[in-house]
Amino acid sequence: MGLVFCCWLFLLLTLVSSAWSLSSDGLTLLALSKNLTLPSSIGSDWNASDSTPCKWNGVRCNSRDRVISLNLSSSGISGSLGPQIGHLKYLRTLVLTKNKVSGSIPPELGNCSMLDHLDLTDNFLSGEIPASLGNLKELSYISLGFNSLSGTIPEELFKNQLLVEVYLHYNNLSGSIPSTIGEMTSLRFLWLHENMLSGVLPDSVGNCTNLEEVYLLDNQLSGALPKTLGEIKGLKIFDATNNSFTGEIPFSFQNCKLEIFILSFNLISGEIPSWLGSCSGLEQLGFVENSLSGHIRASVGLLKNLTYLLLSHNSLSGPIPPEVGVNSRLKWIYLDNNDLVGEIPPNICSRQALRILDLAYNRLNGSIPSGICNCPSLERLILRENNLSGSNGFQ
Template identity: 50%
Template sequence: MTSLKSLWLHENMLSGVLPSSIGNCTKLEELYLLNNQLSGSIPESLSKIEGLKVFDATANSFTGEISFSFENCKLEIFILSFNNIKGEIPSWLGNCRSLQQLGFVNNSLSGKIPNFIGLSSNLTYLLLSQNSLTGLIPPEIGNCRLLQWLELDANQLEGTVPEEFANLRNLSKLFLFENHLMGLFPESIWSIQTLESVLLYRNKFTGRLPSVLAELKSLKNITLFDNFFTGVIPQELGVNSPLVQIDFTNNSFVGGIPPNICSGKALRILDLGFNHLNGSIPSSVLDCPSLERLILRDNNLSGSIM
């Protein structure tokens, strides 16, 4: 089928290897293989399909390294999440200036996140979580100003979060949890008005939460447990945001619980245990109709529970 442009095989029970003869389909633009049981290495002959725009092989059992490459890359969507791919992120991806979605979630990738990611100025999704990536987060990611979804969690990344992330003014989801990140979390990131979910737990972040955090009108989930955040929780938190989950367990927050933290009436999880909070429990918490989990243990709270 040498004239084939689109091949959609996803969500079946196809097994075995992807045949090397796929490279004969040189006019192919879309190749969807996701949610099958394909295995073995992805054939190097894929390199012959120079006009390929979409390659999605999510949720198979592909193994080995990415041996194919595109010199004049036309890829817009390249997703290999939930496979057993190993090796480093291939350098030829630096040629993919049209790339919009890049996903390698839950593989065995190693090495560093390459700086050339920042050349993909059209990138909206960058999903690299659950691998074995090491080193620093490249500040060049801040050049991807259309980025909406950034997942770097569950790797072995170290160092600080680049200040350049504040340039990501369309960012909705920021997942950095379960790494070895440390230092001050840039306050400027908290001013990104599109933020919905910020998951930073199990790192070594320090610093205070700025009052501008309380102005985010789309924020639903902020999970910061097992870090070293300090200072007072912004007292207007919960007034403007449709918060569903707040988990600040095991930090060093002081002061009182924000009085209107459940004013959005959507809060399901409030976990502020193992901090240094004082004062009484606000009535907005005790009257919160949506609350499913409330953990305030190991603080210095006082007063009555009405």
């Protein structure tokens, strides 16, 4: 009986000793794994008998065996992210991209004060973005896109001067863009599209002078575009499709770096800005369904990198500038539903790139250029509701 008791006691002490031998970060990860369901290929590797978790799947440590990275991207993880995450004080990278993680983002994540890279993209997260994420002063990258997050964007999050990349797209976020956006002076990429954001784009965005990409499409934003956008000298992409922005385009660029500039499906008025003619790198220009007036500038037709010219459903008048036909890269030309007059430029389809030409519902006259017949790449030609003469086979 005594021998049995001694064996049992030895086994118990061995188990307790094993549990005690695992570092605090390892114990935290095991606690997380109770709610964050891991597949067997990962879970079997997370062994409580190890002294540290530094060789566990998805885990990386520093020289002191403290966990600095947890990367379980595309690992088939489900369950929720528990509050224990806040105990990983040295964590710099947290990546759970493309899994099935649900529930809310725990406010305790804001205790990971050394966190630099946070990526929870493409999961089933819900609830609000915790204001405590504003405590992550070292954060330079945050991606929460493709989830079901709701509520407002915390002002605290947009006060971070080190944030370079912010991806909050494809969620259910509402409310306004925080005016504190101007404090993110290192910001280069801002993706807020496919949400339910309302209100104006704050004037303070002009303080984000390092911005390169701004995606605001498919929200409920309104008011005038801020003149301060002209302070962002290196802006390459600005897409605000499908909002309710009003008024004329008030900003300008002297040394334009724009590659994509799309304001389609808004309430923009006034003329096409003259400064667009200096945007030599512009590839996509879209103003579909606005209230633009005036002529299509010849300088727009001379943009050699332009592939998409989308100006449908406005009140543009005057002739189609012949310079449009000079561009060898234009694939789509949508000028329909305007008040354009004069003849179709004879060289408009002299290049092989053109695939779609829609000039319907204007007041164009004269004959249909014979060169259209010799445009091998052309897939759609729409000329109806004009005053054109020539073969009706093209109508």
